[in-house]
Each structure stands twice: as C-alpha cells, then as structure tokens.
Amino acid sequence: MLSLAGVSVAYDGVPVVRDVTLDLPDGGVLAVLGPSGSGKSTLLRAVAGLEPASGGRISWDGQDLARVPTHKRGFALMFQDGQLFNHLTVGRNIGYALRLRRARGIDARVGELLELVGLTGYADRLPATLSGGERQRVALARALAVEPRLLLLDEPLSALDAGLRERLAGDLHRILRAAGTTALMVTHDHDEAFTVADRLAVLRDGVLVQEGDIAAVWRAPADPATALFLGYARVLVGPAAGAVLAAAGRPPAASVAVRRSALSVAADGRLAATVRSARATPEQVRLVVDVDGVGEADAVASLDRHPGPGERVRLDVDVTRLAVIPTGVAEDQSLH
Amino acid sequence: MRRTAALLALALGPVLVLGVFFVLPVSGMLARGLWPDGTFDPGAVAEVLTRPRVHRVLWFTAWSAGAATLVSVALGLPAAYALHRLAFPLRRVIRAALLVPFVLPTVVVGVAFKQLLGESGPLGFLGLDGTPVAIVLGLAFFNVSVVIRVVGSAWESLDVRPAEAAAALGAGPVQVFRTVTLPALRPAIVSAASVVFLFCAAGFGVVLTLGGLRYSTVETEIYLLTTNLLDLQAAAALSILQLVVVSVLLVISGRLRAVPDPGVSRVLARPRRPRPGDVPVLLATGVVLLFVGLPVLTLVAGSLQVDGAWSLGNYRALGSTGDQQALLVPVTEALGFSLRTAVDATWMSLLMGVLVATVVTRRSRTRAERRVRSALDGFFMLPLGVSAVTVGFGFLITLDSPPLDLRDSPLLVPIAQALVALPLVIRTLAPVLHGIDDRQRQAAASLGAGPLRTVLTVDLPVVWKPLLAAAGFAFAVSLGEFGATSFLARDDQPTVPVVIFRLIGHPGAMNYGMALAASVVLAAATALVMLLVERLRVPSVGAF
Numbered sequence: 001m002l003s004l005a006g007v008s009v010a011y012d013g014v015p016v017v018r019d020v021t022l023d024l025p026d027g028g029v030l031a032v033l034g035p036s037g038s039g040k041s042t043l044l045r046a047v048a049g050l051e052p053a054s055g056g057r058i059s060w061d062g063q064d065l066a067r068v069p070t071h072k073r074g075f076a077l078m079f080q081d082g083q084l085f086n087h088l089t090v091g092r093n094i095g096y097a098l099r100l101r102r103a104r105g106i107d108a109r110v111g112e113l114l115e116l117v118g119l120t121g122y123a124d125r126l127p128a129t130l131s132g133g134e135r136q137r138v139a140l141a142r143a144l145a146v147e148p149r150l151l152l153l154d155e156p157l158s159a160l161d162a163g164l165r166e167r168l169a170g171d172l173h174r175i176l177r178a179a180g181t182t183a184l185m186v187t188h189d190h191d192e193a194f195t196v197a198d199r200l201a202v203l204r205d206g207v208l209v210q211e212g213d214i215a216a217v218w219r220a221p222a223d224p225a226t227a228l229f230l231g232y233a234r235v236l237v238g239p240a241a242g243a244v245l246a247a248a249g250r251p252p253a254a255s256v257a258v259r260r261s262a263l264s265v266a267a268d269g270r271l272a273a274t275v276r277s278a279r280a281t282p283e284q285v286r287l288v289v290d291v292d293g294v295g296e297a298d299a300v301a302s303l304d305r306h307p308g309p310g311e312r313v314r315l316d317v318d319v320t321r322l323a324v325i326p327t328g329v330a331e332d333q334s335l336h
Numbered sequence: 337m338r339r340t341a342a343l344l345a346l347a348l349g350p351v352l353v354l355g356v357f358f359v360l361p362v363s364g365m366l367a368r369g370l371w372p373d374g375t376f377d378p379g380a381v382a383e384v385l386t387r388p389r390v391h392r393v394l395w396f397t398a399w400s401a402g403a404a405t406l407v408s409v410a411l412g413l414p415a416a417y418a419l420h421r422l423a424f425p426l427r428r429v430i431r432a433a434l435l436v437p438f439v440l441p442t443v444v445v446g447v448a449f450k451q452l453l454g455e456s457g458p459l460g461f462l463g464l465d466g467t468p469v470a471i472v473l474g475l476a477f478f479n480v481s482v483v484i485r486v487v488g489s490a491w492e493s494l495d496v497r498p499a500e501a502a503a504a505l506g507a508g509p510v511q512v513f514r515t516v517t518l519p520a521l522r523p524a525i526v527s528a529a530s531v532v533f534l535f536c537a538a539g540f541g542v543v544l545t546l547g548g549l550r551y552s553t554v555e556t557e558i559y560l561l562t563t564n565l566l567d568l569q570a571a572a573a574l575s576i577l578q579l580v581v582v583s584v585l586l587v588i589s590g591r592l593r594a595v596p597d598p599g600v601s602r603v604l605a606r607p608r609r610p611r612p613g614d615v616p617v618l619l620a621t622g623v624v625l626l627f628v629g630l631p632v633l634t635l636v637a638g639s640l641q642v643d644g645a646w647s648l649g650n651y652r653a654l655g656s657t658g659d660q661q662a663l664l665v666p667v668t669e670a671l672g673f674s675l676r677t678a679v680d681a682t683w684m685s686l687l688m689g690v691l692v693a694t695v696v697t698r699r700s701r702t703r704a705e706r707r708v709r710s711a712l713d714g715f716f717m718l719p720l721g722v723s724a725v726t727v728g729f730g731f732l733i734t735l736d737s738p739p740l741d742l743r744d745s746p747l748l749v750p751i752a753q754a755l756v757a758l759p760l761v762i763r764t765l766a767p768v769l770h771g772i773d774d775r776q777r778q779a780a781a782s783l784g785a786g787p788l789r790t791v792l793t794v795d796l797p798v799v800w801k802p803l804l805a806a807a808g809f810a811f812a813v814s815l816g817e818f819g820a821t822s823f824l825a826r827d828d829q830p831t832v833p834v835v836i837f838r839l840i841g842h843p844g845a846m847n848y849g850m851a852l853a854a855s856v857v858l859a860a861a862t863a864l865v866m867l868l869v870e871r872l873r874v875p876s877v878g879a880f
C-alpha cells in the first residue's frame with residue numbers, strides 16, 4: 001500500500017505540493033486530478049523518487065522510501081509522451097526492464113505484453129514508425145513488463161487526439177484491471193479520470209482539496225471550484241440554489257453545482273424561464289436561459305424543439321445532475 | 337531554376353575566393369609533386385610512400401593522434417557532464433576557461449609544455465621532455481576543450497526523461513548511462529572524436545616545438561621537406577595522402593553528424609546540485625582543470641622570472657629585438673601586425689561565412705538544389721583538414737605571377753587566416769540559421785515585409801549574437817594561426833606566433849624569456865576574446 005503523509009515538494013524553495021496525505025490500497029487505481037500547474041506531476045515525480053520531498057513521508061507497506069533511489073523502488077513510470085527509447089525496437093523497449101533483471105523467457109513475455117496492448121507483431125518496429133496511440137501502448141507494455149508494485153501514469157493519454165483518447169482510456173481501464181495493477185495516474189481530464197480510475201484525488205495549487213471514491217467525489221464536490229473543475233457548468237448560490245433545489249424536491253442549501261443538462265425543456269416543468277440564446281449540437285439544443293427567481297442558467301432541449309431567443313419555456317430539473325456543495329460561498333461562481 | 341541560380345550567385349563570391357586562395361595553391365603544390373619536370377610522374381610519389389622515414393612519420397601521426405584523441409575523450413567526458421549538467425559555484429567561469437586552450441596559439445602551447453616538462457620545469461623529474469608522451473599531452477591539451485564543448489552541448493540539451501524512464505524501470509545509474517545516455521550521446525562523441533583526431537593528425541605548432549626533428553607528423557614533415565630539404569615531390573606526396581585521408585574522415589564525420597538519432601528531443605536540462613555520487617566526476621573535472629591550468633601557470637611563472645629572480649624584465653624586453661638581433665622588429669610591433677591582420681581576417685571570414693551559411697541553410701525545394709547546397713557545405717569545410725602548411729606553401733608558388741602576384745600584398749596573410757577560420761565561422765552560424773523556421777520568414781513576407789525587411793525582422797535578432805561570437809572566434813583563431821602564416825608573413829612584418837617561434841629557435845636566455853612573455857601576452861589576448869565570446873552564450877560556438 002502506498003501512503004503519503006503530509007508530503008510537500010518545493011522547487012528552489014517555492015512549495016509546489018503542500019502537505020498532501022493520501023493512501024492507495026493494493027489493486028486500486030487512483031487518479032490525481034488537477035488543472036495544469038497544480039503540482040500533480042510533481043507529486044507523481046516525488047512518488048517515483050525523481051524529486052526529493054521537502055517534507056512529510058512517502059512509504060510503501062510502511063517502509064519509508066526517502067532514501068530509496070528511483071530504480072530500487074520497484075515502481076514503473078509512464079510519461080505523457082511515452083519516452084520510448086528511440087534507438088531500441090519496440091520489443092527491446094518492452095523487454096528493457098526484463099533484461100536489466102536478467103529475466104528468462106523475455107521474448108515470450110514481450111509477446112504476451114504486445115498482445116495485452118493489442119500490438120501483436122510490432123516487436124521489430126522502431127518507435128519512430130509508430131503513431132501516437134501505438135507509442136503510448138508500447139510505453140504501457142514496457143511499464144507493465146516487470147509487474148511493478150505500483151504503476152505511475154503521468155497524463156498517459158493527453159498527448160493523443162480526442163477519439164483515440166477515449167478508446168485508449170477504456171483499454172487502459174481493462175488492462176489495469178486484467179493485470180491487477182496498483183496505479184497512480186495524474187491527469188487534468190476528468191473524463192479520462194472517470195474512465196480509468198476508481199478513486200479520485202483533486203489537487204489545486206499544490207493542496208489536496210478532496211479525495212475519495214470516484215462516484216462519491218463526483219456526487220459531492222468539496223467546493224465550487226472543484227465542482228467546476230469536475231465538469232459542472234455552474235454553481236448557483238443563495239436563493240438561486242434554493243429555487244433550483246426546491247424545483248427538484250430537495251431541501252434548500254447554500255450552493256448547488258449544476259451540470260449543463262440538469263435543466264431540460266419540458267412542457268410540465270416546474271421552473272419558468274426566458275430563452276436568451278440557443279445553439280444546436282448534433283445531440284441536443286443547448287440553451288442559455290434566464291430562469292425566474294434563479295437568474296442565468298444553462299439548459300438543454302431535444303432537437304425537435306428549438307426555442308428561439310425571447311421565447312418562454314418551462315424547465316424540468318434532473319436531480320441526479322445536481323450536486324449540493326456543503327461549503328457555502330462560491331467566489332468564482334461566474335466561471336463556467 | 338531561378339532559385340538555384342540565385343543560390344549560385346550568392347555563393348559565387350566565396351566560391352571564387354576559396355577557388356583562388358585555396359584550391360589553386362593546394363593544386364599548385366600538388367602539381368609540383370606530380371609533374372616534377374612538366375611530365376606526369378606518379379611513380380615518384382609512390383616511391384616516396386615506400387621510404388622508411390615516411391612510414392615512421394605515418395605511423396607516428398596515426399598513433400599519436402589516436403592516443404591524443406583517446407586522452408581527450410577520456411578527460412573530456414566527465415568534465416562535459418559536470419560542466420553542463422551539474423550546478424556548482426564558478427561553473428560558467430570554468431567552462432569559459434576550458435574553452436580557451438582550443439584557440440591558444442599552438443606555438444604558445446608548445447612553449448608552455450616545454451616550460452612545464454623541461455629539465456628545470458616543475459614536472460621535469462618525469463623526464464618527459466622531448467618524448468612522444470609530451471606531444472600526445474600537448475595535443476590533448478588543445479582538444480579536451482573540443483570534446484567538452486561538443487559533447488557538453490549535446491549533453492546539456494539531452495532530454496532527462498528517457499533516463500528517468502529507465503530509472504523508473506529499475507535501471508541503476510551505471511545501467512542508465514550505458515543503455516540510454518551513451519546511445520543518445522554517441523553521435524556527439526563520435527563526431528567530437530573524429531574532429532579531434534583530424535586536428536591532432538594535422539597538429540603542427542605543438543609537434544614542431546615539442547618534437548623537434550626527432551618526432552615528426554605528416555604536417556611537420558611536409559614543412560621540413562619543403563623548407564629545409566626542398567624535396568617538393570615528397571612534400572606533395574604527403575600532401576596528397578593527407579588530403580585523401582582528411583576527405584575520407586570529413587565524409588565519415590559528416591555522415592555521423594547527418595544521422596543523429598532523429599527522435600532525440602532537445603530540451604535544455606536544468607543543472608542540478610551535485611550529489612555524493614557525483615564526486616568521482618567532479619574529481620575528474622578537477623584533474624582536467626589541473627591538466628589545462630598547470631602548463632599555463634608554469635608559462636606565466638616562467639615569463640615573470642629573469643635569472644631565477646622575479647622580474648618584469650621579459651615584458652620590458654618585448655620592446656626590443658632580442659639578444660643578438662634575433663628579430664627584425666620588436667615584439668610590440670609584431671603585436672600590432674597581429675592585431676591588424678586579425679581584424680582583416682575577421683571581416684573576411686565573416687563576410688564569406690555569412691554568405692555560405694545563408695546559402696547552405698535555406699530550405700531546398702528540389703533534389704538538385706539540395707545537392708548543390710550539401711556540396712557547397714562540404715567544399716567550405718575543406719580548409720578544416722587540409723594542411724595549413726600546404727596552403728601556405730601553395731600560396732608562395734602559385735600566387736607569384738600576374739595577374740595574381742600577391743606575394744607582397746599585405747592582404748595575403750589575412751586571406752590565408754580567414755580561410756583557416758572560415759569553417760569555424762560557418763559551423764557557428766549555420767546551426768543558428770538552420771534553427772530559424774522558414775515559416776517565420778514566410779509569415780513576415782505575407783505581412784508585407786520585403787526580403788531585406790524579412791532579414792531584419794526575422795534573421796537578425798536571432799543571428800546577431802552568434803555573429804559576434806563567430807567574429808570573436810575568427811579573431812582568436814587568426815591571432816594564433818601559425819602554420820600558414822609561418823610561410824607567408826614577411827620577415828619585416830611578422831605576427832606574434834611567428835616571432836615566438838623565432839625567439840625559441842635563437843640562442844640566448846633573454847630570447848627564451850621574451851618568448852615566454854610574448855606567449856603570455858598572446859594567450860591573454862586570445863583568452864580575453866574567448867571569454868567575451870563565452871559571455872554571449874552561443875551554444876554553437878566550437879561545435880563542429
């Protein structure tokens with residue numbers, strides 16, 4: 001089990017990660033989610049032993065890792081852009097760690113791994129001839145080769161384009177489960193985190209804001225900024241929050257995070273609103289509406305209904321797309 | 337078609353200059369050997385190559401250059417790492433100091449090693465004076481800086497992440513170095529080693545001052561054959577051999593440079609604080625510093641002593657012509673000639689260098705265009721490897737009749753020195769110009785900038801620093817040039833290296849003291865220029 005207790009990391013005396021405490025049980029996949037510059041990659045590098053922690057304790061099964069150099073930690077790190085060794089073939093890249101350990105049956109193991117990542121027959125190719133997605137698969141296979149006790153993934157999919165990212169995220173989930181690997185992944189993409197991980201830690205400005213089971217974090221973001229970062233479109237406060245919650249049949253709260261699709265146009269909806277603007281997407285019509293007693297909000301309509309600006313509509317509230325935020329004030333509620 | 341024509345027009349000037357002042361003299365020299373009496377007689381050349389002395393010379397050249405290359409690489413690698421990847425106090429100063437030996441005048445280095453290893457020198461007890469070991473050390477002294485420079489800049493820009501990836505996969509420091517770092521550095525190391533071998537094999541001043549007549553490399557042998565023995569045929573034979581070997585080496589090193597691992601990403605790594613594991617590397621760097629510093633310190637100390645007592649007498653004597661009229665003009669006057677010559681050589685090599693670098697780095701649109709460019713590139717690298725002695729002597733025998741009667745022209749020496757400096761200028765400028773994305777120029781043009789305006793807004797801001805650095809580099813090289821200058825400088829207008837060589841050849845204690853003092857002055861001047869260049873922080877200076 002990986003344990004971080006009050007870990008801080010500083011560059012040239014400037015703290016980048018502050019007082020992070022986390023536990024990752026064996027077999028778990030934890031995503032550290034944070035905007036760029038939040039210190040999440042630094043945290044990962046500290047766990048890998050590539051950056052010294054300036055405070056706190058990183059330990060594995062109770063053993064302090066402070067004096068254990070990177071290559072003796074038994075972890076494997078997969079970089080954002082793979083960092084394949086360009087002078088080695090795919091097969092030799094994957095077998096790299098095996099050869100270091102003078103393992104036997106390297107070829108068979110490499111073949112197995114290639115099959116696992118769906119690249120059977122690629123052993124003799126050079127990395128330069130691979131596509132971005134293929135390179136990441138090779139990097140993953142290389143990292144998995146010696147069955148590391150912990151796999152560290154640094155934005156493994158963000159260098160890829162959207163469609164490929166989605167597909168590979170699914171593959172990554174399947175491969176990690178199949179191998180039973182304990183993994184720590186950092187990413188700024190919440191969709192990627194949801195697809196791959198089962199636990200989520202949100203890091204902002206070097207501070208751990210929230211950590212827990214992924215669905216729990218999703219349902220109850222710790223604060224408005226976290227909610228917005230998790231993909232909620234707006235955070236409503238005060239009377240506006242009360243009005244929306246009332247329409248959903250919930251008790252009032254200080255603030256509530258609303259997904260874009262939480263309000264939808266329905267003939268018998270409990271809220272009344274005036275359409276300000278409308279934009280059609282392939283799946284639905286996205287509206288910005290002025291809700292009576294709430295103010296500006298987002299809403300959706302099905303494609304067969306296309307309300308124009310100024311039109312009065314009624315809106316239904318989907319309670320599963322709301323998240324009540326316990327801490328009251330939303331300083332950046334206007335962000336979306 | 338029009339582009340190719342414009343290309344050739346731009347290149348025409350430098351090509352003509354190189355043709356007249358390099359190809360013509362060299363081929364004139366070769367013709368003397370191959371057509372001794374007006375008839376083609378290659379048999380005589382072949383005969384020369386069977387002489388036992390020639391065999392000894394060839395063997396000595398090969399093994400001394402090989403040994404010096406090994407020593408340079410072995411000493412240079414740890415220093416390259418320490419100076420480019422570790423952060424410690426005085427790092428920049430040490431880096432600049434270690435760049436100086438490369439431009440130190442060869443004669444000065446010879447004198448410094450004589451002073452260090454001679455009977456009365458601090459290391460005299462080793463008995464190395466006049467041995468091949470001294471020559472190898474002298475050659476390595478120069479070229480350590482080349483290795484540090486070339487490998488260091490590659491190391492500095494080496495992405496650390498593959499090494500981190502290897503470490504994260506369980507590779508220890510030694511394994512990381514062997515399996516990841518070394519393969520990535522190999523092109524730089526091989527290219528540095530081949531250039532160093534080239535420089536060592538063409539070593540002239542050092543070998544002449546340290547080896548005397550006993551140990552001779554191809555280069556000094558050509559000198560002895562032409563000036564002392566007047567055996568032009570043998571000299572020409574050796575020149576041909578040298579030309580062939582050098583061309584082959586240049587082609588090989590060009591190949592090695594042309595296919596660096598295309599995937600190696602270039603990111604400037606942040607130097608980190610030394611760790612306990614870095615102690616051996618830092619110690620090795622200290623050894624290199626000692627190796628470079630000791631001869632220089634001995635030289636300075638020697639120049640400040642007259643008859644065993646501290647004195648500035650040697651420096652005061654620089655205003656005189658030495659004991660027994662060793663010189664025709666005082667050293668101070670020679671210094672004036674040297675500086676004036678260096679200024680001329682600098683603008684000439686810069687002018688040609690800018691034209692050539694521009695021509696060879698513009699993007700080629702057709703295969704023919706690319707071929708023309710790479711041929712030009714190779715053509716202008718030739719002076720790097722061709723014996724300066726051959727060029728110098730060739731000047732004398734081919735430029736002596738109208739319309740090219742230039743023997744008494746004051747521009748002859750600067751032109752020869754400009755040619756020697758030209759490859760270094762091109763190598764400094766070309767990577768910088770190459771690094772400018774052509775689309776920047778296209779963007780400027782699409783916004784309405786004319787060709788001149790484009791150069792001013794896109795090229796100049798990037799290039800002015802390297803241009804200054806190249807100027808300094810050319811200036812320093814010209815100050816120290818000895819091989820060609822020793823032939824061409826007129827007796828009443830010598831440069832300082834020529835004067836130094838004459839002084840150590842003349843008997844008289846005062847003359848030797850003056851040679852030391854003049855060496856210090858010359859070394860200080862070149863070092864000053866190089867320190868200024870280093871302050872400009874142009875990475876391609878001294879990269880080959």
